[in-house]
Amino acid sequence: MERKGRFSQWLRRPRSGAGGEKGTGAGAGGVREDLLMAAAAAGFPLAPAAHPSGYGCSCDRIGCPTPARHPVSFAWQTQATTDPDKVEQWLRADPQANFITATGIVHDVLDVPADAGRLALERLGAAEVEVGPVATSSGDLQQGRMLFFSATRGTPDDEDEWWPCELDCHPETMDEHPGLRWHCRGSYVLVPPARLPGDGHVGWVLGPERPLPDPLTLLEALTDACARFAGSDQDQAAAWPMGR
Template identity: 75%
Template sequence: MSATFGGRSGRQGRISEWLRGRRAGRPLDETPDAAGREALLLAAAAAGLPLAPAAHPSGYGCSCDRVGCPTPARHPVSFAWQTQSTTDHAQVERWARHQPEANFITATGMVHDVLDVPLSAGRQALERLLAAGVEVGPVAESESEAEDGRLLFFTHTRGTPEDEDEWWPCELDCHPETMDEHPGLRWHCRGSYVLVPPARLPGDVAVHWVRGPEHPLPDPLSLLEILTDECARHAATEPDTTAWPQHG
C-alpha cells in the first residue's frame, strides 16, 4: 500500500508526462477521456492513495438502488470499502476498465488524511500557504451547484496517537462544541473517505485536481493554522457553513 509516485518505469513515466501535459491553466482532469481517467486513477494509486469503486450519477440521482440517496455519487459501492481499498496497479486498472462510469473513493487514515474546507476559504488558504513557502501536497476541488463547494488538502495521516484525547475525528465540524474553534473544517482520518478525481456528481458537477497526486504529502499540522484561520474568516461571512456530507 506504500507505492510511491514514479516508482515504476515506462508506464508510470507516461502517466507523469500525461499529467504534466494537462497543466495549461485549467483543472488537470477537465472532462478526461477514458485514457485520461485511467491515468489519473493510476497516478493516485501510485502515489499511495488506496482506492475503491464508488457510485456514479444516474440522471440527477445516484446509481445505487437506495431510494432518495442522501449522498448521490459520493459513496462507495461496497460496505467493505475499507478492506477493499487498494493501491494495486492491476486491480485499479481492472476496476477502471470494467466500470467506466464509476467514481472512486480513497480511504483516509491509512496512508493519508484529508483536510476538507469550504472552497472560498480553501482558495485563500492555498494562496497564503504557497506564498509562505509551506509544502502543500495534492489538492482537489469539489464543485457544487447549490453551495460554495469544498477544497480537499491531502496530507500524511496522523496515525493513531497514544493519547486518544488528541484524536480529531472526521466529524470535527459536526458537533456544537467544536464549531467555534474549527468552523467549516472536516478532518478525514480513520474510518472516512473522500472522492478522488476525476469524479462526476449529479448536475454535471465534477471533482478535479488543483494540484495533482505527484506532490508529496505534507504534515497536516503544517497546514492547520492557516486553514483554520481562513475557515474562521469564511464563517464570519457565511455562518451557515457545513461540511460536504460523505457517508450515506
C-alpha cells in the same frame, strides 16, 4: 515523466464533467485511468464509488442523500487498495465508476470550503510552505470544497497512542462540520477525477505526485481562513452511513 506530462495536459483542459472533461471517448477514458493509476501509485488506497445516473445516483437507494459521493460497498475500508490490477479490474467492470480514497492509512485530508481553501493556498504559497496534493469538489450538494492531502497521523499498534481530535470527520457526521473537516482513520473522500450530478466534478489543483506534508504545517492557515469565511452560507449535506 510521461505520466506527469499527461497529468499536466489533463489539468489544462476545460472542465465540464468528469474531473475536467465531459467526453466518454477512449482518449478521455485513457487519461482518466492514468490519473487514477497515478493516485494508486502515490499510495492512495482506492475503492469504487457510485456515479451520477440521470439526475440521481447509480446506487439503488431511493432518494440517495449523497448521489455519486459514496462507496459502492459497505466493505470499502477492506476493499481499498493501491493494486493497479485491481483498480483496472474495477474500471473494466464499471467504466463510469467514481473512486474514493480511504484516509488514515497513508494520508489524511483537510477539507475546507473553497473560498477558505483558496485564501489558505495563497497564504501558504506566500509563506513558502510546502503544500501537497490539493483537489477541488463542487456540485449540487455543496457549494465548493477544497481538499488538502497530508501525511496521516498514523494508526499505531498501540491504540492508546492514537491521537483523537474533535475535528475528525467521518462520512456519517459531515453535516456537523460545515467548516474544516479532518478526514483520518475511518473516513474517505472522492479522488479525482470524479463526476457529480449536474456539472459537478472533483479535479486536481495540485497533483498526487507531490510529497505529503505534515498536516500541522497546514492547519493554522486553514483554520484562520475558515474563521474568516465562517459567516458565509455553507452546505450541510447528509452523508453516506459508514458500515459497522
